[in-house]
Amino acid sequence: MSGGLISLMLTTALIGGPVVPPVAPDLLSDAARAGLEADAARPSAGPALRDRRARAEAIQQEIGRARMARYGVTMREALMGDTPVRVFEPAAGAAPGVILMNLHGGGFTVDAGSMTETAPLAALTGRQVVAVRYRLAPEHPFPAAIDDAASVYREISSTYPDARIVLFGTSAGASLAAELVARLRRDGEPMPAALGFFSGTADLAGGGDSLDMFGDRSAAAAVLGAYLGARSAQDVEASPQRGDLAGWPPTLCLSSSRDLLLSSTAAFCRALDEAGVSARLVVFDALPHAFWAYVDAPETDAAFRTMARHLSLSELPR
Incomplete structure (x- = not known):
C-alpha cells in the first residue's frame, strides 16, 4: 500500500489492506495519475497514532495552503464553544444567508481533511465554511465527536439566526454528518438546509461489495471499535440508516468506482430515496477513496464543482 496520504487515510478511515490498484488506469487525466503516483511515493508515518496525526497535519498544511492560494481563500483558527474550528472565507468576502459546516475525514482518529476538503468550496460557493476539529478516537469515543459537532452547529445557529446551515463531510466526516442530522432530529432542533455525504457510511454495522473488493473488514472493525467504544454499531444514533430517514434534508452522495465505501454511499443514497428524500x-x-482530499487534478476540480452546486443551494428551491 502507498506510504503517503492514501495509506494514512485508508488505514485509519475504515480501511485496511490494499485499496488503490498499483497502476492508475489510462483513462485518468495525466494530473490524476501523477498525483496518485506522488502520493504513493510519500514516506510512511509509522504505526504510532501521534506520528500519523502529525503527518496528517503536515499534509493538510502542504496541500491545503496550496489550495488556499490557488482559490484566494483565507483561513483563521478559532473556537466555537470549547471546540476548535477552522473558518474559511472567500477572497471577496462571504455572501450572507448560507454557512457551510464541515466534518472532516480521517477514520475518526486523525484530521485528514479540515483544510483540503474545505478551501476550494469556500471559493466555489462564495460562502463561509466552518470546519469542525472535533475530538478524536480512541481517546474520545462515540459520542464525543457528535457532541462537539452539535455544539458548533448550535453556536452557528444562534450567532447567525437568519442563515441556513449546510452540512457536509468526507469519509468518517460523512458518517459523522449523518449522525449529527439524526441527533438534531431526535432533539427536535432545526435541520440543515442540505447535506453533502461524500464517500461515507451511515450504517456502521454494514459493509458491501466495494469494502470486500478494496478494503479489509477486520481492519475496519478495529477502527470502528475504537470509535464506538461501548456503543453498538447497530444503534441508530451511530448508524442512522437503520432508523427513520423521512424528512431528512436534500442530500448529495458522491463517491468513486475504486472507493471501498462506494457500496455504503450508494446504499445510504438509495435508503434516502426510498424514504422520500431528495437524494x-x-x-x-x-479513482480511489476520497481522492478530492489529496489529489489535484481535473477530476478533483469537477468533484468540487459538483459539491459546490449542491452546497451553495443553487440546485435547491428556496
Missing part, C-alpha cells in the same frame, strides 16, 4: 448519487470513475 442524488454521483460516482467518478477509476
Whole structure:
C-alpha cells in the first residue's frame, strides 16, 4: 500500500489492506495519475497514532495552503464553544444567508481533511465554511465527536439566526454528518438546509461489495471499535440508516468506482430515496477513496464543482 496520504487515510478511515490498484488506469487525466503516483511515493508515518496525526497535519498544511492560494481563500483558527474550528472565507468576502459546516475525514482518529476538503468550496460557493476539529478516537469515543459537532452547529445557529446551515463531510466526516442530522432530529432542533455525504457510511454495522473488493473488514472493525467504544454499531444514533430517514434534508452522495465505501454511499443514497428524500448519487470513475482530499487534478476540480452546486443551494428551491 502507498506510504503517503492514501495509506494514512485508508488505514485509519475504515480501511485496511490494499485499496488503490498499483497502476492508475489510462483513462485518468495525466494530473490524476501523477498525483496518485506522488502520493504513493510519500514516506510512511509509522504505526504510532501521534506520528500519523502529525503527518496528517503536515499534509493538510502542504496541500491545503496550496489550495488556499490557488482559490484566494483565507483561513483563521478559532473556537466555537470549547471546540476548535477552522473558518474559511472567500477572497471577496462571504455572501450572507448560507454557512457551510464541515466534518472532516480521517477514520475518526486523525484530521485528514479540515483544510483540503474545505478551501476550494469556500471559493466555489462564495460562502463561509466552518470546519469542525472535533475530538478524536480512541481517546474520545462515540459520542464525543457528535457532541462537539452539535455544539458548533448550535453556536452557528444562534450567532447567525437568519442563515441556513449546510452540512457536509468526507469519509468518517460523512458518517459523522449523518449522525449529527439524526441527533438534531431526535432533539427536535432545526435541520440543515442540505447535506453533502461524500464517500461515507451511515450504517456502521454494514459493509458491501466495494469494502470486500478494496478494503479489509477486520481492519475496519478495529477502527470502528475504537470509535464506538461501548456503543453498538447497530444503534441508530451511530448508524442512522437503520432508523427513520423521512424528512431528512436534500442530500448529495458522491463517491468513486475504486472507493471501498462506494457500496455504503450508494446504499445510504438509495435508503434516502426510498424514504422520500431528495437524494442524488454521483460516482467518478477509476479513482480511489476520497481522492478530492489529496489529489489535484481535473477530476478533483469537477468533484468540487459538483459539491459546490449542491452546497451553495443553487440546485435547491428556496
